[in-house]
Amino acid sequence: MPFDFDPYDSAVIDDPYPAYRYLQDNDPVHYSHALRSWILTRYEDVRPSLNDPRLSADRITPYLERISPDERQKVATVGPMLQKWSVFMDPPDHTRMRKLLNHGFTSTALINFRPQVEVIVERMIDQLVEKGASGEEVDFINSFAYHLPATVIAVMLGVPESDVEQFRAWSEDLAAFVGSATDTPDKAGLAEASAIALTDYFAGIIESRRANPPAPEDVTVIDHMMAAEEDGDTLSLAELISNAVLLLFAGHETTTNLLGNGLIALLRNPTQLKLFTERPDLAENAVEEILRYDGPVGSLARSVLEDLEIGGKTLERGQRVFCMVNAANRDPRQFDAPDDFDITRENSRHIAFGYGIHFCVGAPLARMEGRFALAAMMKRMRAIELGDSPPTWRDSLVLRGLSSLPIRFKPA
Numbered sequence: 001m002p003f004d005f006d007p008y009d010s011a012v013i014d015d016p017y018p019a020y021r022y023l024q025d026n027d028p029v030h031y032s033h034a035l036r037s038w039i040l041t042r043y044e045d046v047r048p049s050l051n052d053p054r055l056s057a058d059r060i061t062p063y064l065e066r067i068s069p070d071e072r073q074k075v076a077t078v079g080p081m082l083q084k085w086s087v088f089m090d091p092p093d094h095t096r097m098r099k100l101l102n103h104g105f106t107s108t109a110l111i112n113f114r115p116q117v118e119v120i121v122e123r124m125i126d127q128l129v130e131k132g133a134s135g136e137e138v139d140f141i142n143s144f145a146y147h148l149p150a151t152v153i154a155v156m157l158g159v160p161e162s163d164v165e166q167f168r169a170w171s172e173d174l175a176a177f178v179g180s181a182t183d184t185p186d187k188a189g190l191a192e193a194s195a196i197a198l199t200d201y202f203a204g205i206i207e208s209r210r211a212n213p214p215a216p217e218d219v220t221v222i223d224h225m226m227a228a229e230e231d232g233d234t235l236s237l238a239e240l241i242s243n244a245v246l247l248l249f250a251g252h253e254t255t256t257n258l259l260g261n262g263l264i265a266l267l268r269n270p271t272q273l274k275l276f277t278e279r280p281d282l283a284e285n286a287v288e289e290i291l292r293y294d295g296p297v298g299s300l301a302r303s304v305l306e307d308l309e310i311g312g313k314t315l316e317r318g319q320r321v322f323c324m325v326n327a328a329n330r331d332p333r334q335f336d337a338p339d340d341f342d343i344t345r346e347n348s349r350h351i352a353f354g355y356g357i358h359f360c361v362g363a364p365l366a367r368m369e370g371r372f373a374l375a376a377m378m379k380r381m382r383a384i385e386l387g388d389s390p391p392t393w394r395d396s397l398v399l400r401g402l403s404s405l406p407i408r409f410k411p412a
Contacts, residue, residue: 077192
């Protein structure tokens with residue numbers, strides 16, 4: 001029986017890389033009947049496809065056109081919200097949106113925010129070390145990896161830290177919908193309810209900040225987005241709200257995965273963990289290797305706008321394509337010893353943050369958080385080991401990360 005890639009097989013969820021390697025070697029442009037989509041796994045196919053104008057990043061409009069009017073009514077808020085996310089736009093709409101969003105993520109803005117990130121990291125590490133000091137098992141995801149990036153992006157957006165837990169619930173509903181989860185009943189209904197709540201929440205924040213402009217030292221990313229102007233063009237209220245939700249969602253979902261995937265990779269490669277403990281100055285290199293080895297985004301979806309050929313196969317207009325980013329980052333045709341986790345690896349041309357016009361706008365922030373957090377962990381934690389309870393991987397085709405990672409450690 002021919003191989004049919006099924007990302008919802010429990011073995012593939014836990015470890016997709018053997019399946020990726022099989023496809024790379026035997027069927028690099030594979031049609032998955034389980035997904036009713038094309039699967040690209042080789043670096044030479046994935047990287048250019050992410051920036052090919054014949055492949056559309058808009059997977060929301062085809063979805064809304066495909067479902068019935070009654071189903072469309074059930075996603076009347078979340079559907080249009082996602083259509084305004086820059087990650088689901090094509091030029092010229094994407095070009096306009098990115099120019100305006102970039103105002104909130106200038107290098108100057110990130111440099112100015114760096115001291116706050118360092119303070120948040122140290123505070124979160126203090127809390128984690130206190131929890132683990134007794135030697136009891138601690139869930140790294142729920143005790144640290146989620147809270148750090150969620151708090152950072154919340155503060156950057158002007159959201160009170162006291163609301164972070166509420167945002168987690170809303171974000172998880174969106175993640176199940178956007179990430180194509182299979183084990184979430186009524187994921188469309190949950191996403192719709194959370195989209196309504198997020199719309200109301202951010203509308204209130206924007207109204208308040210317009211009525212009471214902040215002092216220069218208190219300016220947030222939302223303030224930059226509100227003030228953004230390019231050739232007389234500004235963001236509408238709906239665009240402001242939608243992309244504030246995008247930044248909140250993407251700003252912590254992916255960085256949580258980066259931290260969790262990084263720690264489990266280190267624990268499964270004890271020589272690398274020992275090296276990193278001895279040399280926390282390798283944090284920048286370690287982040288790049290984690291991104292390559294087991295990145296936070298497993299795949300990026302595209303829709304075929306016109307018939308085209310990839311790897312000798314004809315992809316027809318209207319078909320869906322999944323560019324398997326993590327497979328490409330382990331392609332032996334591109335990387336030496338790709339299945340080796342090596343935090344001293346240099347010049348890695350990974351595509352964990354995408355490629356081309358859709359390269360992640362928050363990549364510098366994710367890298368900064370990853371460096372600070374991992375370096376602090378290596379300084380403050382010793383004898384880190386996996387707990388008795390097994391790690392649990394998230395059920396998601398798009399996102400790659402852990403929902404729980406039980407560990408034990410000793411304070412340094």
